[in-house]
Amino acid sequence: MIVRIWEAHVSPQLVDEFCDRLLNQSLPELAGVDGFLGAELLRSVTEEDHRVLMLARWRDERALLAYAGTMWRIRPVWAAGEFRHLEHPPVVAHYTPVTPATPVTPATPVVPAKPVAPVAPGPPGGVG
Numbered sequence: 562m563i564v565r566i567w568e569a570h571v572s573p574q575l576v577d578e579f580c581d582r583l584l585n586q587s588l589p590e591l592a593g594v595d596g597f598l599g600a601e602l603l604r605s606v607t608e609e610d611h612r613v614l615m616l617a618r619w620r621d622e623r624a625l626l627a628y629a630g631t632m633w634r635i636r637p638v639w640a641a642g643e644f645r646h647l648e649h650p651p652v653v654a655h656y657t658p659v660t661p662a663t664p665v666t667p668a669t670p671v672v673p674a675k676p677v678a679p680v681a682p683g684p685p686g687g688v689g
Contacts, residue, residue, distance in 0.1 A: 562598065562658060563625060567615040567637055569651040576611050579646040580604055583615065587640060591617065596624020625655075 571579045583602055591597045598618040605612050619625050625633040637651040644650075 563619045563621065564656045564658060565615075565617045565619060565625065566654045566656065567617065567651055568653070569613050569639075569646075570648040571611050571613050571646050572648055573608075573611045575646045576604060576613065579613060579643070582643065582646070583613070587615075587643075590640075594624075594628055596620040596627065 569579075580602060588600060588602065591600060596619050598620060600615055600617040603614040603616065619628070622633075629636055629638050634655060635653065637653045639647075639651060
């Protein structure tokens with residue numbers, strides 16, 4: 562499996578529209594491509610950073626070659642009309658998973674110990 566990370570710097574006022582476009586058009590189109598295994602769409606959590614990333618999982622190099630062409634390692638793919646949302650062309654990077662994806666399980670809640678009642682001071686000298 563190959564994880565393809567597609568990163569775009571989006572015009573700040575167009576981030577919501579761009580994400581909607583990817584969710585409603587690009588991802589459904591990718592779902593029909595042979596070798597496409599799924600994707601996640603991410604956007605920055607800060608107002609100052611308006612990057613959008615798509616982490617797409619592909620079966621192998623052959624699938625990426627069929628999807629993005631012979632320059633798949635360096636050539637991002639975008640649809641007509643998406644470029645107007647971007648501050649500059651997107652970039653891509655590719656990774657091979659080192660560990661398998663693991664499901665997240667809820668952590669066991671930590672039950673706090675019952676508070677210990679304060680000990681009243683004894684008489685001076687410790688004899689009581």
